[in-house]
Amino acid sequence: MKRFGIFMLLLAFMLGFSSMAAAKTLKIGTLSPLTGPYAQDGTDILQGVKTAVAVFEKAGGIPGYDKIEVVPGDSACDGGKATMAANKLINSGVAGVVGAYCSSATIPASVPLNQANIVQITPASTHTDVTGRGFKQIFRMPPRDDVQAWSTVKFLEDGLKIKTLALIDDRQTYTVGLTENITEFAKEKNKIKIVALEHITPGDKDFTAVLTKLKRINPDVIYMGVYQPEGSLMVRQAKALGLKSKLLSEDAVFHPKFLEVGGKAAEGTYLTFAKAPETKERKEFEKTYKNMWKAKTVGSYGYYAYDAGMILLETIKKAGTKTNKMVDTLRNTTWSGVTGEIKFDYKGDRKLAHVIWIVKDGKFVPYWDPLTESYF
Amino acid sequence: MDTASFIIQQLINALFLGSIFALIALGYTMVYGIIELINFAHGELFTAGAFIGIIVLAALQKTGFVESHFVITLILVFGMAMAYVAVLGVAIEHVAYKPLRRASRLAAILSALGMSIFLSNGMMLSQGVSDRAYPSILGIEGFSILDARITYGQVFIIVLSLLLMVALQMFVNWTKLGKAMRATAQNQTMARMLGIDIDKTIRVTFMIGPALGAAAGVMVGLYYGSVRFDMGFIYMIKAFAAAILGGIGSIPGAVLGGMIIGGVEVLWSAFLPSEWKDVTTFVVLILVLYLRPSGILGEHVSETRV
Structure with a gap:
């Protein structure tokens, strides 16, 4: 009985520690091709999101979390690999996902993310089916095809x-x-x-x-x-x-x-x-990005990825990590980003031409x- | 554009593509001829050649050497890429294939595949994941035959690859080392008994094959204008098909195979739906292998090898 008591005590400790640890780090995932022919754009996207996290943490971060961690997933512009990467992100407990790049990867990967009810914002995929299948928790940054x-x-x-x-x-x-x-x-x-x-x-x-x-x-x-x-x-x-x-x-x-x-x-x-629009924020982002990654230029989808990362973090700060509340917040807020004003319609698309x-x-x-x- | 110039233009396109495939195919065929191993790392050696070319060229361009000494630049770029990759080829042979020479053939093939993955990832880490722009020193100036255009860069590349092929053929047929290579390919044990240094012969093969691949890599970089760490893959498949089609182990076969693969690809796209071109290429390969299992110019391996 004494042994059992010690065991319970240790177990309580362990659970206590693990729940404390979980409260400290917020995980957000990215899906983008980090290998293969489109790895340049995929790297731009990952770096865009990481820049957003760095800027956000510098500005105070999210109350209740010590750290924000970016979990990168390699979608490889391939439906099968993207789905596997999405499942891995789900298992690692991410609060939201920015990705993917190729429509042919985003569409299959969005299925498990939809089933797990995790918010997904694509910074690049423009095929109409990405938001055209009635998924409530998917959003898109660029204009549609x-x-x-x-x-x-x-x-x-x-x-x-x-x-x-x-x-x-x-x-x-x-x-x-x-x-x-x-x-x-x-x-x-x-x-x-x-x-x-x-x-x-x-x-x-x-x-x-x-x-x-x-x-x-x-x-x-x-x-x-x-x-x-x-x-x-x-x-x-x-x-x-x-x-x-x-x-x-x-x-x-x-x-x-x-x-x-x-x-x-x-x-x-x-x-x-x-x-x-060439705003002050856009120029500032370009400067931060170039410094952070020692890059001469910012890839076109780096901008969208930065905005996607920013509004995802803002949403979590405002509404917590409950998906329904996050979706409501994303839909009912007008955001201002480095790619212009962001306002999502009922499908999750922006008004952007x-x-x-x-x-x-x-x-x-x-x-x-x-x-x-x-x-x- | 009238039909005649259209056909001439497509033939030029085919000849250009074919000579690059042929040059890469030579590397496969030579290695196979000597030690009966498919060197899967050959596609990566081709890419490595392209990268060495861009590094040398970028360094020369900074000093303004390219404008003042154009011909020497070309010799330097090709020479250094070929020399580096020749050494790399020998090193790979020493590390990955030599210890397995007496092991089962499957082990050597797995080792080759492993080497290919190792080199490809090594280049990804050292050279980055994205396309790198090749300094465009060949330009797009050219001349016209009727209404068909051919650039001086294309002429240079076609001529250089034909020269390399002829030089290889002369080397294999007319030199002592070439004779040793042919003897080793025919029967290794017998060649050893006759006093041929097998190790040296294999080393030379692993220098020449990869060096030709490197030359093709520099050509692709110079003409198309970009290189990426994984570009060897698609060329590897086509060149491998070319080597088999022509008869693996046969040097004229590899050249013929490369020209056929390039020709089928271009001429199919020219007259028929282009999305089927890869299907057609491999259907041709299957048909040839069905009719002549050892390839067009291939010998019957089972008979010549004891």
Whole structure:
């Protein structure tokens, strides 16, 4: 009996300690491709969230927690790996997740997160299905694919006023979503004829066969529905082959790396990406990020990831870690972030539109606004 | 663009892609010919070559050497990448394959796979996870044949890879060391009895094969403009298919196989739905192996080896 008493005492100690330890650290998870071809964007996202945590802790942190820990998950732009990483995050007891990057990873990974009822904010995935399946605890930072496709078609119809368009995609969820939406929007007014739809393999380096095919068709514009590594190579090869068509791409190619690898060949390429106001907070974030990671540039999705991390932490500070309360707070608050004002609708999407950018002198420059139909 | 120039352009594209595949395939075929091992680390050696190239080139560019001595720059970049990877190849052979030479073949293959993962992760940690931009010194200037365009960079790369292939063929056929290599490939025990230094021959093979892979790596970097730690994988698969298609162990076979794989890929995409190009490539491989199990120019291994 005495032994049993000691045992109970030890057990009580242990439980006491473990519950005390749990009260001290808040865990938030990230899902992003840390390996594979899109590891650059994945690293940007992880660093964005970690920057948010550092800034938040410096500003006082969350009462009741000593430390905020970021648990990184590698989604590898792959449904299976992303789901496994999501389950690992669930088991480690995260209060919320920022991620993932590729729509083809975010959609499968959101299923276990939804079942475990954990808040998920994607800083990058734009496919309509991410928020279109009635999940209550999922939110999205960038504008949706259908908005992007609409802006693209609007620009082609009313900005460039072109007649023929060729589409390229790499057969992944995100890019196919875009080319399908563009085809539909283009059909509505029937001003633009889609003359070709070509597919490439992600990870390939040589696209000359497909580009030569398009050179022969000679459309007014070629739409590159690909990710940044392929996009950078494609503009170079298009220039080397002497293509006359203008090139237009999207938010996955909108990255400082595109300018670096594409070099002179990237000049004149149009891209769609949301435009954020140049606020003091944005500049301050850029400075902190560059100092913290010894980086020359901030990746495009680093901004969204920082905002996602910030509003997740603010929500926990306000509402605690109960998912229902967190969802209510996220929905009913208007946040201000480095990517502009953040207000989620009933689906978890923001009201945010793309503008058209152009590459000029090695920089992304705002070019045309589809909402006002005017040049910047 | 008329049909004639379209076809010429696609043939140029095919020739370019094919010569790079062929150069990488040579490394597989040589190693297999000598010790009957598929060197899975070859794709990583190719990537390592590309990285050495970018390091040398970036260093030279800082000093302004590239503009003043363009030809010497190219020689230095290719030379240093090939030399480094040749040493790396020998080191890998010494660490991962030599101790297993008498073990079962499965053990050596597992060792090769392990080496591949080790090198790939090593490059990820040392060179970073993202694409690195290659200084574009070849430019996009070129000339036109009808309406088909070919850049001077492409011409340079095609010519250089053909030269390397011819040099290899001459080395293997006409030098004493080449004769030793052929003898070792035919029958190791017999070659040893005749006084051939087997270890030395294998070492030389592990220098030449990886050095050719490194040259291909620098070419890919120079032409396409970016390198990443995992870029060897897709080239490894294609080049491996090329080596098997041409008949693994046969040097002209590897060149032929590379050209066929490049040709099928480009010409299929040129006329038919491009998303099927990889399927077609491997269907061609299966068909050839079905009709000629030892590849197009391959010999019947079971008969020549005792």
